[in-house]
Amino acid sequence: MWYFKALPTSKIIQFICLSVFLIFFFGPLLNLLLLAFSGEWQYPHRLPTSWSLEWWSFVLQDQSITRAMGLSFLIATIVTLLSLIICLPAAYTFARIQFPMRRFFLFSYLLTNAFPKMGLYVAIAVLFYRLGLMNTFVGIVLIHIINTLMFMTWIPSAAFANVHQSQEESARDAGASPFQVFWHITLPMAKPGIIVASVFTFLSSLDEAQGTFLVGIPDYRTMPVIMYSIIVDYPSTAGAVFSVILTAPTIILLLVARKFVGGDALAAGFKMK
Amino acid sequence: MSELAVERKTKKPRLNWSKKTKRSILGVSMVLPSFLLLLVLVIYPVALSVMESFKSRDGMWTLDNYLYLFTEPHMLNNIKHTLQVTVLSSVFVLTIAYSIAVYLRFNHSWIAKMVGKLYFIPMFIPGVIAIYGFINFYRDNGWIARLIGEGNLPSIIYDMKGLLMINIWFNIPFTTMLLVSAMSSIPNAVIESAKDAGAKKRHLFFQFIFPLTYKTMLVALTFLFMGIVGSFTAPFLIDRNAPQMLGVAMQQHFSSYNEIGQASSMAVFLFLLCSFVGYFYIRSNMKDSTKSY
Incomplete structure (x- = not known):
């Protein structure tokens, strides 16, 4: 007790807040981690009574689960690349080129967030039935791209706009072609914003379940879709193992992209000029 | 170019x-x-x-779907519940995220550094998994109940409390990130000179910090509102069965009752709510804009 008395009150309050913060945000995750390695954990026990890896071998041997993981990453990669190709030119245009109805086009991307996703997916499903895109790979990729259009356009656009035009001008004066200027000056300087947008695109694709479920069933079952059925059908240990496997790659992504994932590029993307 | x-x-x-x-x-x-x-x-x-x-089941033009939405008592309850959850979640998230952002901006202790490194991690956790972890953690025989003893925990899962908590969990990282960025763009010089001029902490906050960050709060509020009001997964897995959030009711009317018209009227209603919020967001963006096209 004497130790706590010696501390200033503000330190103690900070410490309590930190504890609440840690328990609230990471308690549920730690719980899953413990569950994943537990053999037996009956109700009143505070910690697992025995440890085991049996569900790990079950999950890793189940072909449909490993296939779902491969599929999810394939889709996320394709979605990220495609939306880069589609959205970056638009983002650059919004930042640099003057054209009629620019603002109307720019703000129309907000529609992807303003209409409830469930309602949108249902309407798209009706459309996809007509076009024969139900239960196809293309259909899933398209559904995922919807969620990324806004991020992929707004954030890189703000990043392009923040590159000083004087730098581009001086490179032009030195004799560089417009494309060289873009490739060697503009693009590298806008890189942080583009990376943030790409990371979000990748994550949102990995995370998408509702639309994939509606459009991809029965042949295309991604990780989150399988996760739904695991929650319902299997004991919580199996669900926990799967959760850990599913989370690991995004944590790796987080570590790799940490340097770039700052709030600044993100915040700039939502303040349009 | x-x-x-x-x-x-x-x-x-x-x-x-x-x-x-x-x-x-x-x-x-x-x-x-x-x-x-x-x-x-x-x-x-x-x-x-x-x-x-605006269509009935046999394809005729009608207003019945909206009549159903605004007169049926359980639908009115659903609307009330949706607004309640959305407003409460947004208020909680904004308050907590703002506090964290202010704390991270003006405190340089190791605790602040640690919080600064950890707060955005939930953004990287897939939604279904977070909800799954939440249910295992807080349910009546979950880990918390095991740690503090049976009967000491109010029911959180399958209750609005649980839904509010998971909304806070999901949305704090994004909102805090936006606000931290807004805070860090306030130059130290502004704060130092205000302090030198004898500004009190409260004064400093309301005269400088709040006005310089409230636009970002509006941005955050827009996306919070839009994200929560039409959400499906979290309320479907965590909330009570009645009243429901409209996102869940919409899905049910579509897949269980096959009432496409009624489901669509809910979607359109949610869309109007979002447009209302979006209007203020767009207007505030237009005002700042230096470009006229």
């Missing part, structure tokens, strides 16, 4: 017009692919949905 720069330096008034048109065409053609995608995958389905909401 930076022809604009060249154009500005070597002003040739006669060429200007045609060059401007050329650039307009180039601009439109570069935006077109992504806009076409938006048109086919979002605008067209939205229009379909709006039309569907």
Whole structure:
């Protein structure tokens, strides 16, 4: 007790807040981690009574689960690349080129967030039935791209706009072609914003379940879709193992992209000029 | 692509017009692919949905779906519940995120550094998994109940409390990130000089920090509102069965009752709510804008 008395009150309050913060945000995750390695954990026990890896071998041997993981990453990669190709030119245009109805086009991307996703997916499903895109790979990729259009356009656009035009001008004066200027000056300087947008695109694709479920069933079952059925059908240990496997790659992504994932590029993307 | 720069330096008034048109065409053609995608995958389905909401089951034009939405007592309860959850979640998230952002900006202890490194991690956890972890953690025989003893925990899962908590969990990282960025763009010099002039902490906050960050709060609020009001997964897995959030009711009316018109009227209603919030967001963006096109 004497130790706590010696501390200033503000330190103690900070410490309590930190504890609440840690328990609230990471308690549920730690719980899953413990569950994943537990053999037996009956109700009143505070910690697992025995440890085991049996569900790990079950999950890793189940072909449909490993296939779902491969599929999810394939889709996320394709979605990220495609939306880069589609959205970056638009983002650059919004930042640099003057054209009629620019603002109307720019703000129309907000529609992807303003209409409830469930309602949108249902309407798209009706459309996809007509076009024969139900239960196809293309259909899933398209559904995922919807969620990324806004991020992929707004954030890189703000990043392009923040590159000083004087730098581009001086490179032009030195004799560089417009494309060289873009490739060697503009693009590298806008890189942080583009990376943030790409990371979000990748994550949102990995995370998408509702639309994939509606459009991809029965042949295309991604990780989150399988996760739904695991929650319902299997004991919580199996669900926990799967959760850990599913989370690991995004944590790796987080570590790799940490340097770039700052709030600044993100915040700039939502303040349009 | 930076022809604009060249154009500005070597002003040739006669060429200007045609060059401007050329650039307009180039601009439109570069935006077109992504806009076409938006048109086919979002605008067209939205229009379909709006039309569907005015149709009865046998395809006649009618207002019945909206009548159902605004007169049926359980639907009114659902609307009330949806607004309640959305407003409460948004208020909690904004308050907590703002506190964290202020704390991270003005405190440099190791605790602050640690919080600064950890707060955005939930953003990287897939939604279903977070909810799954939440249920295992807080349910009546979950880990918390085991740690503090049976009966000491109010029911959290399958209750609005649980839904509010998971909304806070999901949305704090994004909101805090935006606010931290807004805070860090307040120059130290502004704060130091205000302090030197004898400004009290409260004064400093309301005169400088709040006005410089409230626009970002509006941005955050817009996306919080839009994200929560139409959400499905979290309320479906965590909330009580009645009243429901409209996102869940919509899904049920569509897949269980096959009432496409009623489901669409809910979607359109949620869309109108979001448009209302979005309007303020767009207006505030327009006001700041230095470009006039």
